[in-house]
Amino acid sequence: MTEIFGVPIQALFGQLMLGLVNGSFYAVLSLGLAVIFGMLNIINFSHGALYMTGAMLTWIGLEYLGIGYWWMLVLAPICVGIIGIAIERLMLQWLYKLDHLYGLLLTFGLALMIEGLFRDLYGVAGQPYSIPEELSGAFNLGFMFLPKYRAWIIVASLSVCLATWYVIEKTRLGAYLRAATENPKLTQAFGINVPLMVMLTYGFGVGLAGFAGVLAAPATQIGPLMGSNLIIVVFAVVVIGGMGSILGSVVTGLGLGIIEGMTKVFWPEASATVVFMIMAVVLMIRPAGLFGREK
Amino acid sequence: MNRRVTVAYLFGLGLLLLAPMFIYPILVMKVLCFALFACAFNLLLGYTGLLSFGHAAFLGTAGYVTGHALKVWELPTLLGLLVGTGAAALLGWVIGSLAIRRQGIYFAMVTLALAQMVFFFFLQAPFTGGEDGLQGVPRGTLFGLDLADDINLYYLVVAIFAGSFWLIQRAIHSPFGQILKAIRENEPRAISLGYDVAKYKLLAFVLSAGLAGLAGATKTLVFKFATLTDAHWHTSGEVVLMTLLGGMGTVFGPLVGATVIVTLQNELADKVGSLVTVIMGAIFVICVLAFRRGIVGESLALYKRVIGQKPL
Numbered sequence: 001m002t003e004i005f006g007v008p009i010q011a012l013f014g015q016l017m018l019g020l021v022n023g024s025f026y027a028v029l030s031l032g033l034a035v036i037f038g039m040l041n042i043i044n045f046s047h048g049a050l051y052m053t054g055a056m057l058t059w060i061g062l063e064y065l066g067i068g069y070w071w072m073l074v075l076a077p078i079c080v081g082i083i084g085i086a087i088e089r090l091m092l093q094w095l096y097k098l099d100h101l102y103g104l105l106l107t108f109g110l111a112l113m114i115e116g117l118f119r120d121l122y123g124v125a126g127q128p129y130s131i132p133e134e135l136s137g138a139f140n141l142g143f144m145f146l147p148k149y150r151a152w153i154i155v156a157s158l159s160v161c162l163a164t165w166y167v168i169e170k171t172r173l174g175a176y177l178r179a180a181t182e183n184p185k186l187t188q189a190f191g192i193n194v195p196l197m198v199m200l201t202y203g204f205g206v207g208l209a210g211f212a213g214v215l216a217a218p219a220t221q222i223g224p225l226m227g228s229n230l231i232i233v234v235f236a237v238v239v240i241g242g243m244g245s246i247l248g249s250v251v252t253g254l255g256l257g258i259i260e261g262m263t264k265v266f267w268p269e270a271s272a273t274v275v276f277m278i279m280a281v282v283l284m285i286r287p288a289g290l291f292g293r294e295k
Numbered sequence: 296m297n298r299r300v301t302v303a304y305l306f307g308l309g310l311l312l313l314a315p316m317f318i319y320p321i322l323v324m325k326v327l328c329f330a331l332f333a334c335a336f337n338l339l340l341g342y343t344g345l346l347s348f349g350h351a352a353f354l355g356t357a358g359y360v361t362g363h364a365l366k367v368w369e370l371p372t373l374l375g376l377l378v379g380t381g382a383a384a385l386l387g388w389v390i391g392s393l394a395i396r397r398q399g400i401y402f403a404m405v406t407l408a409l410a411q412m413v414f415f416f417f418l419q420a421p422f423t424g425g426e427d428g429l430q431g432v433p434r435g436t437l438f439g440l441d442l443a444d445d446i447n448l449y450y451l452v453v454a455i456f457a458g459s460f461w462l463i464q465r466a467i468h469s470p471f472g473q474i475l476k477a478i479r480e481n482e483p484r485a486i487s488l489g490y491d492v493a494k495y496k497l498l499a500f501v502l503s504a505g506l507a508g509l510a511g512a513t514k515t516l517v518f519k520f521a522t523l524t525d526a527h528w529h530t531s532g533e534v535v536l537m538t539l540l541g542g543m544g545t546v547f548g549p550l551v552g553a554t555v556i557v558t559l560q561n562e563l564a565d566k567v568g569s570l571v572t573v574i575m576g577a578i579f580v581i582c583v584l585a586f587r588r589g590i591v592g593e594s595l596a597l598y599k600r601v602i603g604q605k606p607l
Binding site for chain 1 (some may be wrong): 346393394396397399400401403404405407408409411412415416418419528532535536539568569570571572573574575576577578579580582583584587
């Protein structure tokens with residue numbers, strides 16, 4: 001059996017895959033945060049809770065309504081997006097004129113409420129969700145077995161990121177969006193409904209979180225606490241990458257996922273904290289983040 | 296402190312000295328620990344305009360260090376408190392120097408992430424007892440008085456709180472405090488006036504972390520154990536909530552906020568179970584949407600509207 005630095009190559013590639021899977025989640029979640037931040041100038045603390053909501057909805061859909069994975073892959077993000085739009089219309093829109101920190105505090109309170117509600121309804125124990133038939137099993141790549149579902153998570157996440165990038169950078173709607181980010185007043189003066197775009201942006205951003213939640217459902221234990229620990233890591237990812245560019249968030253997310261996976265092989269004790277350590281180093285060398293611009 | 300604040304302070308102190316005759320002292324001590332924690336936090340949020348989302352790290356660190364110092368090293372009580380406070384201040388210096396490199400929302404995210412790192416460290420470190428926590432910390436004695444007696448300990452806790460509260464007031468009303476307020480109001484202007492803003496921010500951060508640590512160290516002494524809960528991000532959120540609810544940037548706000556939240560949690564814990572989190576979240580949302588000046592801030596504004604003059 002081939003070994004690299006005394007680690008069997010299968011284990012190494014296995015962890016690399018897991019790292020890529022985690023990195024895909026980081027990428028989709030930090031992308032959502034970046035899209036929301038660009039338009040609303042707030043950090044959405046409830047992002048993790050809404051990711052968890054996406055996963056819980058997937059489970060609820062199958063458990064109580066008999067709706068399968070593929071339908072929920074479409075329905076759950078839409079539901080989460082609608083919840084997001086309700087949050088934006090009912091609460092967030094009153095805070096735009098205030099210090100941006102209030103947006104963070106409000107969404108933190110919402111995260112507590114969502115998390116507490118699911119905990120009260122379903123307890124803290126994780127719910128199992130089986131991998132859909134089409135994606136169970138594994139590819140034999142010769143040097144390793146690649147579980148199909150893991151490959152699917154990576155492909156699906158990256159496709160969504162790519163589609164988001166395309167819409168924002170290459171379409172007319174994206175051009176309006178970028179204009180509204182740059183100068184909302186002027187854009188509105190040209191007859192574009194900026195408040196509507198802000199609303200849809202928030203809905204879309206949290207919809208991405210819901211989508212990541214559905215992807216995560218068969219891969220992890222679905223529980224009320226699955227979002228909150230993840231979101232803190234994603235915050236660190238966002239600090240490392242800076243929220244300036246879409247591709248930046250995707251690259252940073254994937255890269256940190258891989259680094260985290262490799263740390264699990266070579267220094268398991270540090271795997272939970274390695275992203276935070278990298279954040280500390282980046283803050284020392286390049287405070288604005290790898291892809292951020294110094295203001 | 297001006298005259299009215301001094302009167303209110305002395306009146307409150309008098310109430311605290313008499314309180315154990317009417318209320319269970321452990322509950323009052325818990326309130327005081329969290330009130331000190333919130334006052335320390337308010338120094339940063341209310342007077343310097345820095346939102347730290349990682350203050351639990353300092354509460355937790357001091358709790359563990361003091362617990363370890365008293366239990367394993369068998370240090371005298373006061374020295375144990377001091378070691379814990381010092382450790383928190385040191386950690387505050389490290390986290391603070393990193394966090395002040397970013398502003399606003401990023402500052403909050405950096406402190407949260409670094410505090411989470413501290414949390415994972417305590418989760419894995421051998422001396423903290425992991426999920427079980429550090430149990431059976433002895434309270435020791437002070438000037439020959441046995442602190443195992445709740446009443447003796449109570450007066451020590453009151454002294455610690457009153458002293459720290461006074462210290463915070465002194466800091467706020469000193470030239471140092473005025474510069475902090477200048478940074479809060481207009482950072483570029485403070486820089487253009489020649490102040491080394493980074494240095495002042497860091498000093499405020501270390502002071503706040505140290506006092507939060509003192510709260511954590513005292514808390515360990517009161518409950519005779521230190522747990523992971525103290526270092527968890529939920530606790531960081533709680534202290535934000537206490538300050539917000541009481542009124543950030545007000546003298547007595549954090550004290551009021553801590554009293555309300557701790558009492559509420561105490562009352563609700565066995566009645567609604569895990570819905571407590573939902574209620575805390577709802578209070579957060581209501582405060583942010585409709586009640587941004589907090590209980591004390593809104594009361595002062597109301598007083599001003601009705602009487603037509605500034606009360607304090």
